[in-house]
Amino acid sequence: MSITTLSSREFNQDTSGAKKASIKGPVIITDRGLPAHVLLSIEEYRRLTARPRRIAEALAMPAGPEIEFEAPRVSLGLRAADFD
Template sequence: MSVTTITSREFNQDVGRAKKAAQDGPVLITDRGRPAHVLLSIEEYRRLTGGAETLAEALAQPGVADFDFTPPKLDRITRDADLS
């Protein structure tokens, strides 16, 4: 796995190159000569995070029009808020 380092300016001018480089390893993006961000492929990100899917990823599944969602009921008694 190779690490590619590019400046923020280079990243802004050629995002496609950064995305392509991220397929071979992390892309370190510098700002004023200091490391500021890291671009990873989704596969590498999932490997590092244990493969857990985020809520946003679960909700953004392409090709899925609708699905049923019934949130669990709370077992505790709640009271109205006093807004006076």
């Protein structure tokens, strides 16, 4: 992903070029040398504003064969706490 920086004047003179650049990455538009706006492709905008997934959704495997997994027992060598 490449980031393009344009002044407001450059953006106004070549809007088509800015739109083409936004396909490759964000286009930062400056006002008086300071970043003021960002132009993104609609795909990137949708990706950034998409609903965050819950951890269960992120870890869920797509439909496919069932996988059997049995975690091995772990012995940490701990002893029971005495509360007397």
